Amino acid sequence: MSPWIRRPSRPLVPRLPERWGAAWRGFWARRAPRFARRHVLPWFGILVVAGVGAAIGFALAPGSSTYVGPLQTEVRVRPSLSPGVEVDLPPVGKVTFDTHRAPIIVTANIESVDVDAAARLVRSPQQLLALELTAADTVRSAVVRAAAYSLACGFGGAVLAAVVVYRGRRRTLQTGAALLVVVVAAGAGTALTFDAGALRQPRFTGLLSRAPYVVSSTQNALDRLESYRSGLSDIVRSVSTLYAAAANLPVLGDEQSGSTGLGENVTTVLHISDLHLNPLGYDLTDNLVKQFGVDAVVDTGDTTTWGTGAEASFLGRIGGIGVPYVWVRGNHDSTDTQAQVAAQGAIVLDQGATTEVAGLVLAGQGDPVFTPDGEGAAATGSAEQVQESANETLAAGIETWDDAHADDPVDIALVHDPSGLQPLYGRVPLVLAGHLHKRSVTLDSSGTRIMVEGTTGGAGVTSAGLNRLADGAPLPLSATLLYFGRTGPDAGRLLAYDEVTVGGLGLAEVNLQRTVLSDEDRPALSVPIPTASGSSSSSGSATGSATQPSG
Structure with missing residues (x-):
């Protein structure tokens, strides 16, 4: 061989002998299933038990009932893949606000209206001013109570499910700890992504499938048009009034008022x-x-x-x-x-x-x-x-x-x-x-x-x-x-x-x-x-x- 031809240099990292690689693969072939059985699968089961038990608890959690002016309102806080704030106005529809991204939804259902109180409210500027000043605090308190109810019922459901499935203190405590981590993460996500300005951007969606002006297809085109026109006037008037009222609800730290909010x-x-x-x-x-x-x-x-x-x-x-x-x-x-x-x-x-x-x-x-x-x-x-x-x-x-x-x-x-x-x-x-x-x-x-x-x-x-x-x-x-x-x-x-x-x-x-x-x-x-x-x-x-x- 010519002295001018260099020998190939050795690799910086020496190649392991083939038998060592086979031994390494055999080690993991024996250890991986054991690791999965002892660590991965138990925690996966804990999360499933906690999730199922908490879901049942959240579903059974009572709402927080409060009066906002003449409206008796029930507020609920629960997990949801469609997060935000939602105000139901049955049977007309709902107003939603995209306030946060964490998987939590706050819903408010209008249960009843005190007609006499509403009439007095409209006639009294002092009562209207008092409502504007107190409505935000009233709704905030109801949300806090509803969140506490849901959290308590969720934990209760998760712990009860762990007791039924595992019948042991250790796994039950682990189930509660797992749910606590999830709840803290969801709460932190809500706080970090919460946008108070979104409360000024309501979105109203209504569907009146049983309204009297949704008429039979057997009517002629002129009758259908006139029936729909009369109904359209009613629905737009009602919906826009509700929307304007919802848009005018006071926002935290916002003292503006007016027909548009x-x-x-x-x-x-x-x-x-x-x-x-x-x-x-x-x-x-x-x-x-x-x-x-x-x-x-x-x-x-x-x-x-x-x-x-x-x-x-x-x-x-x-x-x-x-x-x-x-x-x-x-x-x-x-x-x-x-x-x-x-x-x-x-x-x-x-x-x-x-x-x-x-x-x-x-x-x-x-x-x-x-x-x-x-x-x-x-x-x-x-x-x-x-x-x-x-x-x-x-x-x-x-x-x-x-x-x-x-x-x-x-x-x-x-x-x-x-x-x-x-x-x-x-x-x-x-x-x-x-x-x-x-x-x-x-x-x-x-x-x-x-x-x-x-x-x-x-x-x-x-x-x-x-x-x-x-x-x-x-x-x-x-x-x-x-x-x-x-x-x-x-x-x-x-x-x-x-x-x-x-x-x-x-x-x-x-x-x-x-x-x-x-x-x-x-x-x-x-x-x-x-x-x-x-x-x-x-x-x-x-x-x-x-x-x-x-x-």
């Missing part, structure tokens, strides 16, 4: 869109305006379906709403429709025009196309370029207003089709749109928030809407309540919004969900700067409203 210093705007000749859409609008003290209604178009003069009678509902009504043209609305809407007293915005309503500045642009046969598809290609060109006109109108009113810039931009919005990014804090028959909320990197409404008319009299109705799966009616600051540093800023969804014809489901925005949800506006490649990047400076906080 956000304080009285707010302006409430109702956003509707795509009614498509469905009278149920205006029924829903009327009820929400009355129940939530709406200051203005914003309609982002497609009120009609074919844009003909024959549809003018449907537009007569606008004049009776009773609050300012701001409207932009949709792709199903003709210029004749636009004139008819204006004749009803509505404020029609087009070509970047602006208006001041309820302390807010709005700018709008009607849809540049008229396609009554369309079904709300997102614009692409040249169609999106048409939309973008129209939005450039709107952006120019916004810039003109902002240059002349530096202290009071445009708060909301209204369009119908949410395509080609690039000219608006960073120039206005909020864009409201419709067209897609599907609700969505997005926040652009420029600070502009885009809120696309679903269809307040459940797609109404369109081929898509009628097909869904014929298939027994009608589109739901949707609308959104927007809450803006009225005065001070939050003036014109979007503080929160309630998404309202009502089941379609023949259904009786109502859902109301609140979202409260934080300062992080309202970044400063920044107009994107176009790059050489044609794309855009955000800049920290901008003209007009670019330095204003997003709404």
Whole structure:
């Protein structure tokens, strides 16, 4: 062998002889089953016994009964894979709050109502004030008692199950210790993930399957529609009243009050869109305006379906709403429709025009196309370029207003089709749109928030809407309540919004969900700067409203 050829070096870790490996495997083959039998399986059995016994105890634990004003309420605390706080309002539905992530649920059931006490409460401002000041402490005490009852019954069930199964002190103590570890971990998880702000964001869900207006399918379509319309008015009025009351419950450390639970210093705007000749859409609008003290209604178009003069009678509902009504043209609305809407007293915005309503500045642009046969598809290609060109006109109108009113810039931009919005990014804090028959909320990197409404008319009299109705799966009616600051540093800023969804014809489901925005949800506006490649990047400076906080 040549002296220049090196021998391969020995490995840093010498290889064990084959017989040693075989001996090691044989050792574990003998020890592993013994280890599992002596340590793993016993503790697994202890956890199973503790879980079964505790589950029975939790199920049998009594609730804590208390009076919150005229309401006799039973509070329970128990384990659940759907954690949070839940207020049952039988037979109407329930209000839930996503307050924590640990597997514990707090439920409150309204057992009875003292009608006489409720009447006295409504007539007495002093009693109302006393209720606001004491309700939080009353509910907190009831929750603590209910948690103590559940914990005691859970431990009792686990210990009793251990005594029955093991009949020995050692295993019984181990079962109790195992349950204690689980309870402490769940309690710590609840405390660490608890968000008091979630109590301001209730979600109402109701299902009135036995309501009198869920009528037989043997009735003709007109009778079914009128029956549902009368029932819809009742259900929305009742549900929205309960929801508003639940949203107004005092939050720990929060002294605000008002019909929305956000304080009285707010302006409430109702956003509707795509009614498509469905009278149920205006029924829903009327009820929400009355129940939530709406200051203005914003309609982002497609009120009609074919844009003909024959549809003018449907537009007569606008004049009776009773609050300012701001409207932009949709792709199903003709210029004749636009004139008819204006004749009803509505404020029609087009070509970047602006208006001041309820302390807010709005700018709008009607849809540049008229396609009554369309079904709300997102614009692409040249169609999106048409939309973008129209939005450039709107952006120019916004810039003109902002240059002349530096202290009071445009708060909301209204369009119908949410395509080609690039000219608006960073120039206005909020864009409201419709067209897609599907609700969505997005926040652009420029600070502009885009809120696309679903269809307040459940797609109404369109081929898509009628097909869904014929298939027994009608589109739901949707609308959104927007809450803006009225005065001070939050003036014109979007503080929160309630998404309202009502089941379609023949259904009786109502859902109301609140979202409260934080300062992080309202970044400063920044107009994107176009790059050489044609794309855009955000800049920290901008003209007009670019330095204003997003709404």
